[in-house]
Amino acid sequence: MNSTSDDLKQFCSFLVRYNASKTQKLGHKVEGFKEASLSVLMHRRGRFQKHVWHTSMISLAAAGVLTSGVMGGTSIMASSFPGMGDQDPRFIETFDPFASGISLDSIVNINTNESSKPRSEIIEYEVKSGDTMSSIAEKHGVAVNTIKWANNLENINFVKPGQTLKILPVSGVAHTVKSGDNLESVAKKYSVDSQVIITWPFNDIADDFKLTIGQVLIIPDGTPPETKLPVQKPRPQPQYLAQGPSSPVFDAPSGGGFVWPTVSAGISQYFAWYHPGIDIPNPSAPPIVASDGGVVLVAGWPDNYGYGNRVVVDHGNGYQTLYAHMSNIYVSTGQKVTRGQTVGRMGSTGRSTGTHLHFEIRFKGRALNPLAILK
Numbered sequence: 001m002n003s004t005s006d007d008l009k010q011f012c013s014f015l016v017r018y019n020a021s022k023t024q025k026l027g028h029k030v031e032g033f034k035e036a037s038l039s040v041l042m043h044r045r046g047r048f049q050k051h052v053w054h055t056s057m058i059s060l061a062a063a064g065v066l067t068s069g070v071m072g073g074t075s076i077m078a079s080s081f082p083g084m085g086d087q088d089p090r091f092i093e094t095f096d097p098f099a100s101g102i103s104l105d106s107i108v109n110i111n112t113n114e115s116s117k118p119r120s121e122i123i124e125y126e127v128k129s130g131d132t133m134s135s136i137a138e139k140h141g142v143a144v145n146t147i148k149w150a151n152n153l154e155n156i157n158f159v160k161p162g163q164t165l166k167i168l169p170v171s172g173v174a175h176t177v178k179s180g181d182n183l184e185s186v187a188k189k190y191s192v193d194s195q196v197i198i199t200w201p202f203n204d205i206a207d208d209f210k211l212t213i214g215q216v217l218i219i220p221d222g223t224p225p226e227t228k229l230p231v232q233k234p235r236p237q238p239q240y241l242a243q244g245p246s247s248p249v250f251d252a253p254s255g256g257g258f259v260w261p262t263v264s265a266g267i268s269q270y271f272a273w274y275h276p277g278i279d280i281p282n283p284s285a286p287p288i289v290a291s292d293g294g295v296v297l298v299a300g301w302p303d304n305y306g307y308g309n310r311v312v313v314d315h316g317n318g319y320q321t322l323y324a325h326m327s328n329i330y331v332s333t334g335q336k337v338t339r340g341q342t343v344g345r346m347g348s349t350g351r352s353t354g355t356h357l358h359f360e361i362r363f364k365g366r367a368l369n370p371l372a373i374l375k
Contacts, residue, residue: 039277118273119169120202121148122216127163136165143171148172149224169202170272173222177211183353186211192223193268193281201274209353220272248259258291259339259375261323262346262357267371276367277322277360285346285355288338293322293375299333301349307358311343324358325349 125136125365133156137144148156150166150173159165167175173190175181182207197203205211263286269279294315301309307324311331311333314320327347331337350354361368 036087098333121169123167124170124173125165125167127159127161127165130159131159131161133157133159136167140167141170141218142168145223146171146173150188168218170200170218170274172218172220173224175217175219175222177213177215177217179213181211181213183211184218186217189225190219191224191281192219193256195279195356196220196222196269198353199269199275207351220274257375258321258361258370258373259289261291261321262286262288263360264357268356271367271369271371276362277358278370279356279358281354281356282346282347283355285327287342288323288326288346288357290339290341290343291359291361292319293338294321294336294342296331296333296335296337297328299331299335299343306351309344309347309353310350313337313343318364320362322358322360322362323358324360325352327355 055278073197073289088139133144133147136159137147144156146168147153147165150168155309175186175190176327177186177191183194183197187197190246197217198205198209200220201218204215205217211217251309262280262282264280264282266281268281269275271278290313292313292315294313296311297314297320299311301307307322309329310324311326311329312320312322323343325347326344327349328345330345331341331342331343339344346355346357353359359370361370361373
């Protein structure tokens with residue numbers, strides 16, 4: 001009798017361990033599928049993302065279940081990833097087919113709070129006792145004015161318990177497309193560059209940039225027409241020399257570091273979780289230069305994604321820079337370049353609405369804010 005009881009205990013213990021192992025492997029495979037899918041969707045800059053995301057995750061989960069008995073994988077428990085139960089760290093990472101070394105191990109220590117979770121839709125929030133507009137805005141990671149505009153509030157200093165507020169997923173405004181609207185007119189109305197609307201990954205905008213009557217667009221950092229906010233002064237830019245594409249266009253400062261890749265009157269779009277770089281516009285389409293010396297990894301338009309003609313330069317020590325939407329490319333894959341050497345010319349190829357440079361700095365696959373690094 002004792003022998004039978006011991007055997008039963010051993011069997012139950014084995015069954016628990018077996019199920020736990022399979023659950024771990026399934027989770028690893030599903031996260032891998034999600035990472036690959038998100039990479040494609042993010043590079044489409046919003047096209048189909050909102051509609052495809054939920055159905056694709058269901059399909060991928062089903063595929064994981066069907067293959068969990070025959071496929072191997074590294075076991076990863078949710079307890080190894082603080083906060084994994086209620087966040088998707090892939091939204092914190094930035095992906096590119098040419099970025100190297102991104103793995104789940106590299107994001108184990110990433111934590112976030114509620115306000116920094118990527119959110120695609122407008123939600124409703126019921127005001128609680130003790131809430132203020134400032135605390136509500138901070139809780140959801142948006143500006144106070146964003147809540148004011150979305151709810152047509154006259155007095156931002158007064159909210160009452162039980163009141164329902166619309167909360168946008170990002171600071172800015174929401175716009176419902178009407179007859180006669182187009183991308184340029186909507187952008188002009190809310191004082192943003194049209195590329196800002198395209199870049200928000202949950203705006204479902206066709207490749208020909210036509211809008212659909214009734215669709216709701218999120219306009220990050222947009223302001224209503226009657227609102228006048230202080231204008232941010234552009235950061236001073238280096239002076240460039242008008243030279244040909246075969247030679248450097250300016251004398252790079254000594255002492256190392258990344259230098260500005262082109263000349264511009266300002267920045268049309270800043271770094272954000274959904275926009276892993278900065279957009280530098282200039283209708284005169286000036287030359288683009290390597291921000292630092294290195295080896296060209298990519299030169300061309302190897303896919304149909306939004307970057308268009310691009311150059312990726314590997315600078316060593318885990319650093320890479322990306323130059324996108326160029327009209328012409330003057331370097332080739334495998335070529336060594338020096339800091340300040342011309343690599344191409346500004347353009348508007350790919351998913352772009354005007355002549356500008358989309359510029360990224362990455363460290364071990366993670367996008368960094370170029371404005372915090374550039375000289």
